[in-house]
Amino acid sequence: MTSLAGPLQLLLLHPADNVLISVQNLCAGTKVEVEGLCYQMVEPIPVGYKVARFDLSVGTKIMRYGVPIGSLFHPVKAGGLVHLHNLQSDYLASHTRQSVIQQNPYRSNSGE
Amino acid sequence: MSESRPVLQGYMRDDGRKGIRNVVVVAYLVECAHHVSRRIVNHFDDLDIHLIGFPGCYPNQYASDMMRAVCTHPNVGAVLLVSLGCESMDRDALRDAVAASGRPVELLVIQECGGTRTTTDRGIALVVQLRAQLACQQSVPMALNELVVGTICGGSDGTSGITANPAVGRCFDKLVAQDVACIFEETGELVGCEEIMAARAVNPTLGSLIQACVAKAERYYRIMGFGSFAPGNADGGLTTLEEKSMGAYSKSGSSIISGLIKPGDIPPRGGLYLLDVVPDGEPRFGFPNIVDNAEIVEMIACGCHLTLFTTGRGSVVGSAISPVIKVCANPETYQRLAEDMDINAGRILTGEASLDVVGDEIYRTVLAVAGGQRSVSEALGHQEFILTYKSFEPIGPACLPLKNI
Numbered sequence: 014m015t016s017l018a019g020p021l022q023l024l025l026l027h028p029a030d031n032v033l034i035s036v037q038n039l040c041a042g043t044k045v046e047v048e049g050l051c052y053q054m055v056e057p058i059p060v061g062y063k064v065a066r067f068d069l070s071v072g073t074k075i076m077r078y079g080v081p082i083g084s085l086f087h088p089v090k091a092g093g094l095v096h097l098h099n100l101q102s103d104y105l106a107s108h109t110r111q112s113v114i115q116q117n118p119y120r121s122n123s124g125e
Numbered sequence: 126m127s128e129s130r131p132v133l134q135g136y137m138r139d140d141g142r143k144g145i146r147n148v149v150v151v152a153y154l155v156e157c158a159h160h161v162s163r164r165i166v167n168h169f170d171d172l173d174i175h176l177i178g179f180p181g182c183y184p185n186q187y188a189s190d191m192m193r194a195v196c197t198h199p200n201v202g203a204v205l206l207v208s209l210g211c212e213s214m215d216r217d218a219l220r221d222a223v224a225a226s227g228r229p230v231e232l233l234v235i236q237e238c239g240g241t242r243t244t245t246d247r248g249i250a251l252v253v254q255l256r257a258q259l260a261c262q263q264s265v266p267m268a269l270n271e272l273v274v275g276t277i278c279g280g281s282d283g284t285s286g287i288t289a290n291p292a293v294g295r296c297f298d299k300l301v302a303q304d305v306a307c308i309f310e311e312t313g314e315l316v317g318c319e320e321i322m323a324a325r326a327v328n329p330t331l332g333s334l335i336q337a338c339v340a341k342a343e344r345y346y347r348i349m350g351f352g353s354f355a356p357g358n359a360d361g362g363l364t365t366l367e368e369k370s371m372g373a374y375s376k377s378g379s380s381i382i383s384g385l386i387k388p389g390d391i392p393p394r395g396g397l398y399l400l401d402v403v404p405d406g407e408p409r410f411g412f413p414n415i416v417d418n419a420e421i422v423e424m425i426a427c428g429c430h431l432t433l434f435t436t437g438r439g440s441v442v443g444s445a446i447s448p449v450i451k452v453c454a455n456p457e458t459y460q461r462l463a464e465d466m467d468i469n470a471g472r473i474l475t476g477e478a479s480l481d482v483v484g485d486e487i488y489r490t491v492l493a494v495a496g497g498q499r500s501v502s503e504a505l506g507h508q509e510f511i512l513t514y515k516s517f518e519p520i521g522p523a524c525l526p527l528k529n530i
Contacts, residue, residue: 020476026287034283035362036474060457060474061283061362061437078286078375080321082368095364102365104316104343105352109359 023047023064027079032063032095034077052092063095075100133495135267136202139227143267144199145430145495146173148446149255151205151248152196153178154219155212161233161241162207165248172503174252175445177510184213187388187404187515193222194389194426196230200446202262203229203255205248210236229258270304270395272495275424275432275447276376277310279417282361282437282455286372288483289435289454289470294378295484296433296491297397301380304395308386308424309377310402312342313353313413317367318374322399326382330523334385335399342403342413349412357438361455376435384525387517388423393528400427401520410514418442418509421449431494433487441465443507448500450490452483467501 022045023033033047039058044051050066058064063077070088074081075095087099097107135143151174153162159178166176177195179188196204196219204223208216216232223230231251238244276293278285297307315322319339323332346352352366363369383396392398402423403413414420421432421444431447434440437454439462453459456471463469468486472478478486494500522528 024287034287036287059362061287061455063283063362063364077368078371080317080367080371082317082371083365096362097359097364100364102352102367105346105354105366107354107359107365108351108356110356 023052025066026077029079030076031066031069031073032075032077033066035060035062035064050091054092056094058094065089065091065093065095067091132269132492133267133272134264134497135271136199136262137265138199140197142199142428143265143271144201145267145272145497146200146446146448147202147259147262148173148175148200149203149205149252149259150175150177150196150201150446151207151252152192154192154206154208154214154216155182156180157182157209157212158207158235161235161244161248164245165205165207165252168249169252171256172499172506174256175508175510177445177512179214179512181514182212183514185514185516187517188512189215189219190389191422191426191512192219195422195446196223197226197228198425198428198446200430201228202259204231205251205255206230206232207244207248208232208234210234229255231255269492272300272430273306273308273392273428274300274491275308275310275400275421275427275429276435277417277420277424277432278314278373278376278435279440279442280355280436280438281358281363281369281372283363284361284471284474285435285437285454286375287454288473288480289437289452290372291375292470292473292480292483292487293376293433293435293452295480296487297376297378298380299484299488300491301378301395301397306392306395306398306428307380308392308398308400308427308429310400310420310424311353311373311414312339312399312401312403313346314366314373315339315370316343316346316352317370322374322382325379327384328526331382331385331526334524335382338385338399338401338403341405345403345408345413348408361437376433383527385520386427386524387520388515389426390520391428393525396527400424404515405518406516409516413515415513416511418444418511419513421447422510422512431491431500433491435470439465441502441507442509443500443502443505445508445510448494448503449507450487450494450500451502452487465501465505
């Protein structure tokens, strides 16, 4: 698997952040060192995705660019993916193609 | 106000503004006149003959105001209006407004002309005449600070806020420093940024108005049931609306915010302006902007000569009237869609270029496209245009605190 040295793989955007941003696609098992801490990817991390910088508990505000971008509703270990499965907005809920269909009020009347 | 050297050539209009293009627009005034208008435009296959219009038959002040604003945009040299005949849009008032702006204007009413084929043939003949009139027009020197530049993001992903958006912000800082009017927008995609944005306002009153404007957007989207967050945003690594917002916000750069405007308001002088695109009052006509091009049209109505469009997932759109410059945030997207992109900001992620280098490249592309070079989407013939129903209250005097300085 990828070694610790080489081109930048995870980016710390702001010192106050508790997530790192992948700048290239990382395979499961990839080891990355950032600011003296080592992380091993437990799943593939596509470019632009977020990885926990520390072990983070439920309710933690996720910080990116030095500002809060939502709160955790599931805990995540350092190096784990932070995305829709554990992070939610403090403003308006996000939606996926599937949840758009589930929330469609007309669907319940049309049977399966 | 600082003096700006005339580095460009523009087309002088009676209201003192100058255009970087001299296009003929063919405008349908209701969907029923769309087909005839499209036939007229398609006959020419000319990059400077554009199709625009409004589909609705019911009256709407906003739509009338937008049509007047875009038909008298400095990039527009002449106008052909195509009406079915029974729609609500006040075709005579629109024709009179365009004529009063000093532009050649023609009006065809299909019900009076004799039908589809006859109106199409007459329209083609009129566009030939209008184009000939524009061909005689001489360009004049145009200073950089006579430009109005807008920015939008579409198809954002986890890279947008790291590469393309802050690079556009660098370009905006450079333009604002030279007294160019720059516009950023989509208050529904600035939810979460209201406090830091308010702190950049030129005075506290404007700061409060900006906060209220974002609160209005959040309420509106909450009633609609969805925030401005598409499934593709999540596919690209973005998780929440406020995360997307922070990335989008960086397009505005770091200049002081000089004013808060609404669609159709033209910035009174150079500086950075926030465009409020969310309707006022109770939600009535659906989502504030159903798609990116609705916002581009609103920036054009505010006088934008060109638009900087950042994309992570990869949008291919351009626009009628004002050229769109595409800045691609994601290096993988750029590999797939290079033929649609003007600038590869993904080089920032791969370590091939810095934010400043890409920001400078965007700035030079703005100058080149303003100077007549076709942007990529423009050369491909992208001329998207969409206008829907909305309602706005006028802005108050506190929204433009520097207007009379």
